[in-house]
Structure formats: structure tokens, C-alpha cells
Amino acid sequence: MAEQPPVAEQEGTRRGFRLRMSVAPLRVRGYRLLFVAQAASEFGNAFHFVALPWLVYQRGGDAAELGLIVAAYGLCRLITTPLGGVCTDRFGAWRVMMVSDLGRTTLTAALAVIAALDVGGFGLISALAAATGLFAGLFQPAAWAITPRLLPPEQLQSGMALLSTATFAAGLAGPGIAGLVVLVLDPASALAVDAATFAVSAAFLAAVGSALRGAAPATARSSTDGGFLGLLRESRLLRDVLVVTAAANLTMGGMSRVGLPSLAEGELGAGAVGLGGLLASFTGGCLAGGLLAAGVTGLRRRGRVAMISGLVLAVSVFAVPFVGLFGALAVLFVAGAASTVTNVMIVTVIQHGTPAPLLGRVMAAVLFCGLGLFPVSVAVSGFVVERFGTTSIFVITGVLLLGAFSFGLSRREITGR
Numbered sequence: 313m314a315e316q317p318p319v320a321e322q323e324g325t326r327r328g329f330r331l332r333m334s335v336a337p338l339r340v341r342g343y344r345l346l347f348v349a350q351a352a353s354e355f356g357n358a359f360h361f362v363a364l365p366w367l368v369y370q371r372g373g374d375a376a377e378l379g380l381i382v383a384a385y386g387l388c389r390l391i392t393t394p395l396g397g398v399c400t401d402r403f404g405a406w407r408v409m410m411v412s413d414l415g416r417t418t419l420t421a422a423l424a425v426i427a428a429l430d431v432g433g434f435g436l437i438s439a440l441a442a443a444t445g446l447f448a449g450l451f452q453p454a455a456w457a458i459t460p461r462l463l464p465p466e467q468l469q470s471g472m473a474l475l476s477t478a479t480f481a482a483g484l485a486g487p488g489i490a491g492l493v494v495l496v497l498d499p500a501s502a503l504a505v506d507a508a509t510f511a512v513s514a515a516f517l518a519a520v521g522s523a524l525r526g527a528a529p530a531t532a533r534s535s536t537d538g539g540f541l542g543l544l545r546e547s548r549l550l551r552d553v554l555v556v557t558a559a560a561n562l563t564m565g566g567m568s569r570v571g572l573p574s575l576a577e578g579e580l581g582a583g584a585v586g587l588g589g590l591l592a593s594f595t596g597g598c599l600a601g602g603l604l605a606a607g608v609t610g611l612r613r614r615g616r617v618a619m620i621s622g623l624v625l626a627v628s629v630f631a632v633p634f635v636g637l638f639g640a641l642a643v644l645f646v647a648g649a650a651s652t653v654t655n656v657m658i659v660t661v662i663q664h665g666t667p668a669p670l671l672g673r674v675m676a677a678v679l680f681c682g683l684g685l686f687p688v689s690v691a692v693s694g695f696v697v698e699r700f701g702t703t704s705i706f707v708i709t710g711v712l713l714l715g716a717f718s719f720g721l722s723r724r725e726i727t728g729r
Contacts, residue, residue, distance in 0.1 A: 337471035342523030349516035351478040356509025358486025363502035385445035392449030397676025405458035413514035415447035420507040427500035453676035477602030559716035566693025597648025605656040615726040618657035622717030625650040630710025
């Protein structure tokens, strides 16, 4: 399906893999602008997720109303993720990202205004949050599809890893800063910061447009005449990756959103502070995993590394409820690192093996297999925890991850790349 690796990559393979932090992608102007844009956007997302609940509670709302607003955002983001892939292939990733950032700038600024003026009810807040979700769903497939146009193939893995690092660094720093802004000022100020970060992202993306190459690199020889469905029928690699992604995410989201809070409150007796520590440990591991993936060069089989890293994730998740609070902090850090390494490696494999005119739709399909199961994951996890106890959801998630990545490890289309 894919052409042979470029000369530079073949030479790295003959020398064996090396572990050395690579910032070479940041020397490419277009990628550097994209990196700053995504970092600003992710930093702003933290303000959104902190400020919105406080705005709801400030208006006299309760958890049920907040849940509906968050669900509306998530559902709309899910709906437009496939559309983001289609639009990326039809109109170009850069245009889709610009529309997304400009739309989110406008809508988040509107949220900040109604918060500052104390006007509008929950219906208006829900509508603006849902519309923000629509634009958010467009963004990520385009962001994954534009990177191969900015970097040479041998730098793609490091480039994707560095983008992941920026995302998780923002995830670590953003919520604490956003909480301070809400505490010292108010939710309206935090939402204004959120809108400003989207504006900054849009400004840097505008400069990316001039840095794009005239033509996308030819990373695969397969015909695109049959479109996405034709590629899905032809490519065992794509089918296998989608199966692994869906199976791995079946209860993963629910484990983190339902299982961890239940574990912190119940068996560990650590309360909200303990939960924050568990989540921070996982996010810190994700950040470390991004740095590790950026530093590993000359890999002979990225797909195999991704699946082995997934098995490490499975064992780590399985162990969480059995090792106490400090042990849980440690294994969640390992789980976060393994999760990022797996994601970066497998996305890079897909990027190398997908015809450029279909890259947006393929990236959207991978994202959808992860995001699409989130509501099911949360619902199933809630039922499992209530019926069988907190430990069971970690055991089930670990077993599902073990099965998913063992299947992937048995598929030559994945492990041979």
C-alpha cells in the first residue's frame, strides 16, 4: 500500500533506532507556526472547560443542566468530526482550520459577553456551547492532515509527537491558571481569555497558509478513484487500525471519567485532591510519552512499537486499583506515556500509508472510532461500577486493551510498518 521509506529513514533503520530528542520539525517555519497555533488553542480549551461549569453554577444551575450543556458540546463535536475530514479533502486542511478557529473565536467571545452582562439563560449558553462543539469537530482531522504537508516524511513522527507534547503541556498548565482567573476575577474573564487564544491561533494559522507547499507529498501508491470506502475495502491496514482503535476505546473514556473519580472517593479515600493528582499523573505521563516519541528515531517497525506500547497501557490500567494511591499515581503515569507513544506511532503509520487526497477522511475515521464510543463508554462504565464495583471497570478496561493490542500485534499489516 505504501511506498518504501525515504532514503533518510532507510539509513536510520540500518543504523538501528536511537533515542535523542528531536526538535528538527520546529526549524520548519510552517510547522513552527502550526505548533504555536495548536498550543494556544489547547491552552484556551482549558479555560473553556473550567469557566463553563462555574458560569452555569453562578447562574443557579445544577449538575443536570451542566451535564446537558457538556453533552450538547460533545455530541456536536462528534457529529462534525466526519464532516471535518470530508471538508479537509475537499477544501484543504488550512481553510478548515481557519474556519474552525474563527468560528470558535466568535462564539466564545459571545459567551464571554453574555457572562459579563449577566444576560441570556441556559438555552442560549447551551446553544453557544453546542455551536462551539460543531467548529471543534472540524478542527482535529484537518490538524492531523496538514502536518504531512508541512514536514518531510522522516520528520513526521517527531512532528506529531511534539504536537501531542504541546497539547498535554497545555492540559497540565491550563486548568490551574484558568481556575485562578475564575477565582480572582470571574468566568467571563476566563472565557475572554479563551476567545483570545483562538484569535491568536487563527493569526498563526493565517501565516501557515503562505508556508504550505504547493503539492502534498506522495505517500502512497493506491488509487483514490474509489474514495474513502474504496480505500477501506482495499486497505487491511486501515481496517485493522479502526478495529483496534474502537476496541481500545470501548471503556477507556468511562474508566477515566467514572472509574477514577469513584476510585479516588471510595477505595483510595483520597477525595477531590487525590482525583486531581491521579488525573495530573496520567496527563504528565502523556507529556513524557510525547517527548519520548519525539526522541525515538530510526524505528524499523512503528506499528509493532505502537502495539507493544498498547500492551504496557493495558497492564498499567489493570493494576491501578490494586496498588494503593502512590502506586496508582505511578502506573497512571506509565499508562499516560504508553498511550501517547501508541497514538503517535499509529497515526504516523496511517499518515505514511494514506493517499494525500483521502487523508482528511481517514484521520476523521480514526478520531471518530475514539470519540464516537465515548458516550457508550461512560454509560457502560457507570453501570459496571454501580453493579460490580469500581475495581471491575479497571479490570475490564485492562482486558479489553490487552485483547485489542494483542489483535493488533497479530496483524502483519500493522506490525510490518
